[in-house]
Amino acid sequence: MKNFFEDKYKLFLIVLSIIFFVTYLFLSIDFNNFSKMNFFHQPDYLVFNQPDESANYFFIRKLVVEKVFRVGEDLSFLTLNQLHPRSMTVVQGTLVPIGFPGVVAVFSLFTSFFVYIFGSSFFNLALVSLVPLLGAVTPLFFYGFLKKIFNRRVAFFASLLLFINPAWWYYASRSLQHTIIFIFFVVSSLYFATSFVYCHDKRKSLFAFLWAFLFGVAILIRPIEFLWLGPLLLFFLVYLRKNLTRNSFLFFLLGAFLSMLIFALLQIIYYGSIWSTGYAFVQENGMAGNILDKISSNFFLFGFSVKAMLKNTLFYSGLVFPVWLFVYFLSFVYLNYLLLKKNLDKKKYKILFGTFVFTALCLIFYYGSSSFVDNLSMQYSIGSSQVRYFMPLYLFGTVFIAFLFEFLFKKVKYFIFIFFAVLFIFSIKSVFYDFEGLLHIKSILNEYNDIKTEIVQNTEDNSIIVTRYADKYIFPDRRVITSVEDKNFVPAIKNLLLRGYKVYIFDLFADKRYYENMSFQLDLSDISISEDIFKTKDSVLQQIFLK
16 A cells, blocks of 8 residues: 555556546536536436447347347348448347447446446436546556566656547547457456566466456457467467466466457357357348358458558558657657667567567558548548547557656656646647537537437438437437338338338438439339428438328
8 A cells, every 4th residue: 555655656657547537528428507407317318420330239229128139120130230320230120230249248237237226317427427427547557567577757648648548538538449459358368467467476366367357358349450360369378378377377368368268159159159249141041141151252341451550550550640740750760769779678668669560560451451431521531430440549659758757757857847838738729629529519519409309300210310420319219211222122111011000211412423323223114202301500301102
């Protein structure tokens, strides 16, 4: 306990952790009306800005509140498996997440604890608090990990920079995105790995177990990241083999086995098989597709384009965060100076640099060929998926900057505060005020709630909405069809109309090419579309009829 209070850096980071936990809640909680929140009735159904977030929320709520994993869809056969939002699919007549069942499990476990104690009325508050909480706690584990390898000052600067890194800050505020949770388990695994190395008592086996188990949970959340994390784990196991006793290695294997067992159970529960996934096409018998077939047919998820890799590296390393890129460049130059410097133990710096290069190449090769932009404005922004994909590289960047700051601290101590102030100010700009910043997202979510209310009021309870983008806030109040390019799209609509179901379309009225394509697909001899029922600034609700 005495050593705990003597570590002034740790105490300061704990205070910051509390402050940033509240700060990261900005998007999820209206603090002006917090006292009016009703914690004594069934929680409202929350709206999110991204399909994955909405799907996560739906399945977590079903699991925690209703105790069900998969959700039955009685119209799946009639609609040829077309009746589902974008981030869901239909397996054996039930709705399942298209991917990442481990995310649902981790969120549900955390939320269930508070719901068990305080009741289901606390579901929303507990759920939206997890990502901000882990976003605020991860720098503490990061500090503990780096302190054992380098020194307290480097660890402190890196952890401090992580709090205010714009990518980290932004996604720590997006409460149903799973990137922060994934990084938390990676960093906590690293923390216990170093604790294992430097431990010389009975706790060594416990640390080995936690190292493997937490690493496994990280893979459970994002299995695809095993492509680069797996080789790194193997390298460090070989490198640290002298530290592995027979007993500690058995505990390591136990931790790995337990996480693999959880992964296998979740795969079977949601998809019917360990090797199945929602990302592969559903088979004719209704079973989920096989992930091995998906990988063998297209190993690179987004193809392979050197031009796209260079473009994405440029945009998401620099143009989205230009000031941070400049500091990254300076720190990278200083790191190379350290590697060339004589009379310095370079081994740990070389391992860090080598790990960074390997990780960067893997992430850029695998994700860098993506040509899509998430928003309809087609602008590169902090809200793009690529920022999430490259999050481990931003994490490395804070360590490189910490080396530079440690050097500057020895030379011009108070100049460091200016550096931090500048980075902090530009982070606020990126996180809150840039395109797709948190202020913009918060405003959009309010609009979505208003639009959803209008759509619900103007449609029947059992009606179906055809939409490309509004599923994230229309569902589950109304069932949706989103796969307008699928060959079964038109047959699904006709089947519904023939059975007497009300079908509507809600989409961008400005997208003329889409409507021409829709008219062609629906065949105007069979289908007619009503006058406008409800109109927003860019979308319109219309009813679809059989002639």
